[in-house]
Amino acid sequence: MQITTKNSTSCDPFDTGFWSVSAWTVGVALLIGIFTIIRWSDWNYGYDLGIFSQVVYNVPRGFVDQPEFGTHFHYHFAPILAVLWPIMALFKSPLVLQWAAIVLVCAATPMLYVLFRPYTDERTSVRIALCSLFNPFLYSQAFNEFHELCFLPVLAIALLWALDRERWVVASILAVLLFCVREDAAITGIVALLVVTVLAWRQSRIPGTDRRGLLLGEPLHARTAMSVSLLLACTGTLIIGAYFAYAKAYLGGWEPATFYRYSFASTPLGVVVALFLQPTQSWPTLATIGRAGYLFEALICTLFLPVRSRWLFLALPGLAIVLLANSIGVWRIGAQYALLWVPWLMVAFGEAVIRIAPDARGRWFLGCASVLAAIALVGNPLHLGTYLRPSYGDLADARRALARVGNVALSTHDEWQTHISVVDPLANSVLSPTSQWFVYASDYPNKRFQTIIKPEIERMVRDGVIRVVAQYGNVVIYRRIAATKSL
Template sequence: MTLERFVRNLPRLSRSSWTAWIPVLPVGLYGLLLSLPRQWRMETTGFDLGIFEQAVRGYAAGQLPVATLKGTGFDVLGDHFSPALALLAPFYRLFPSAQTLLVAQAVLFALSVPPVTGVAVELLGRARGVAVGSAYGLSWGVWRAELFDFHEVALAVPLVALAVAALVRGRHRAAVCWALPLLLVKEDQGLLVAGVGALVWWRGGRRLGAVAVLAAVAGTLLAVLVVVPAFNPDGHYDYGASAAWHGDPLARLLLPAVKWHTVALLLAPTLFVALRSPVCLLLVLPLAARFWTPNPTYWGCGQHYNAVLMPVLFLSLADGLARLPRRTGRLARWVPALALLLALDAAPVPDLAAPGDGVRAARHALAAIPDGATVAAANQLAPQLTGRCTVSLFPYLTYPDARGPLRRPVARWVAAVDRPGDFPVPEREQRAAQAALPAAGYRVAAVGGGVTVYEWTGGPGPGRAAGVIGDR
């Protein structure tokens, strides 16, 4: 391209680029308004915001990503293969707080919007393209993830958006290059990488597609069979049982009805037009893996499990609209606007209520715990302490199928709540553990807002309360 031609095209390129970024600010701001007030009101949890903060805190200190909420010396690489979390370490080093992770997640989700919007603008025009991009940014899969603390999937979403956008444009090499880093985000992302490779192969990029599929298979097997077991205290991949072969495979994939409900809710925001695009086939492997597992947590629409599917769906919507026959053009013209209206209707209004007196009293009680202390904290309190203390779970979560000895952290301080709930430890066990604290030498140090803080002052030893907090 000559300099004269480049300069002549520059205004057009600039307008297209800026158009793709139009929804970014409102989407990012919406994500922040959903997530940050929850931390301020103490509505976040140790499982999983506290765990991820401990991991990133380890990386920021130049150490292994140890999460003491999972166990003494528990390296999160022994739970899931997610070394990409280290990318957040420089930001956490500057702003060492759980809020940094929530801000990073909102920013990452917002940065996934321009690839979707850019493709939609190219295929549908400026107004309809911005509508599709905005509908994606406000889609339920994204905001449900932001309402459920922080997860490493936030790092995957922009990569998926960039890979699938390149795939829709026919840029196969770029699609594979954007997809391969997904293998460093989490081991299950290999399914999406394999799907991208399969579509590249099907579209004629035989060698490139085959390389991508082989890399996905090799990377996933290496992670779950070698790397994760090497870091896991029990020497195995904890989630391997989900892939076990038993029962009728067809029934396991298709039943119960909640799985069909999830599929319908995934396609509904696109008014089912996404099915017109072959890119929609990228949903098959991730959904099949989730529906195969016997754990119903993965089947539904809650938490963060559908966030990575949203870029696929809305890029498929743009591609599907472009593929519709001309006779349906007038009807299709309104689909982006309807998709945006559906997204706006489903999106929750952010709760901006300020922390009440109870929260302020609870924070005052937690302030009795000194920085750097070892604390056994209830799940609801852990992310309020993980930025300044060494925090384990109160009471310690035991694993019935653990192959090695139970690893119980020793805690000099305990932070318990009046209403503990049943996750991740049954409430009766939490109440029994709290009742055993005085006999183990713990005294009440502070009370407020439904929180009771204990300090060990002498007795059998910190953490020996009925063997549920820790052993020397």
């Protein structure tokens, strides 16, 4: 094993390798940025971006949005979204959030280089960082619709960096920010801090001061590291505990609990307990080919190297949160939930790499690069063929119809609502009973619309609840009969 220095604070990471990694990162970010502009111009960003655009725009009004019929806190504890409010208030465009996603996700790559550079040579550090940059579970989230989890990768890696370099104040700030990303993200951070606590406690019981650094399980000042990480873990537990108590008492419960409802359990903790107390019921339900395939995809991107590392424990909570969910949309490559575990897994990958003999690392990196290239060519999670085309054949009709209605309480297609979600904060992608106006294309190419929403609209017309006001091509404007505004 080759380690550049035993003192993880003595190496300046901002060397040629850092700028090389940064150049690669900027290149990838610019490419995804081009794809983002095309996708936005084609009105092909859907439901989630519309939600978060209104949530961020309405930060001063309690993080509310129309599709969720109230505050986003009913679904997730995400006060970190407030940091994006100034730029959203300035530019008033959902595109701001997509640019933020690119910056946040891509920023994890140079941060990973900085974390590992004191522990190994420049070339190895560069390769570790690039394997992270081209991991499909990570880069796909720079192009996916914005989610608050985009904050997690860079904060998770930066937190470990601060603990490793013994920047205790910085670590405290980063930990609190991480706890404010989302409640499930906070749980992964709390577990990571507890792992650091245990490692530091074990080292504190070993005499001597010749320690190699936190990433190798040997924090330089073990007692201090133990105290700080334990204090931060307790702080995170109090914050998230208070959120769950508030959600139960005032918000009607934690809505994502529906992802963990089975015949044998109805809460995330209940599912975990059932794995041990009700194995005959839980395991046949949860041990599926789909979940196994997801786990295989996650590990094959790193050639299973993380299983050699003690830091794999950091990725387990995120993987459990994903794999125990009852929705196939959670455990698929390209879904945002991968951000709960992928940064921790890349740390485990990097630590496993630096333990490999230097002359053997090249073969491992070549194998990893081959797998990542194959995935990018054969099963690219960006799905460019789907997203780099218009969501509807005649967007000009859609623009005319929405412009005629103006800033009112309206319901429309997911992609259309997203596009106007800030200029019309009352716009909803749900067929809401509070909407007074409705703008829909009768030939919209969406199965859910054709089978559920369109028949309901036709029923409302027959029953005299709404009536047709205007039509542009196949795009129809409806008005609720009780509405008083005229066009």
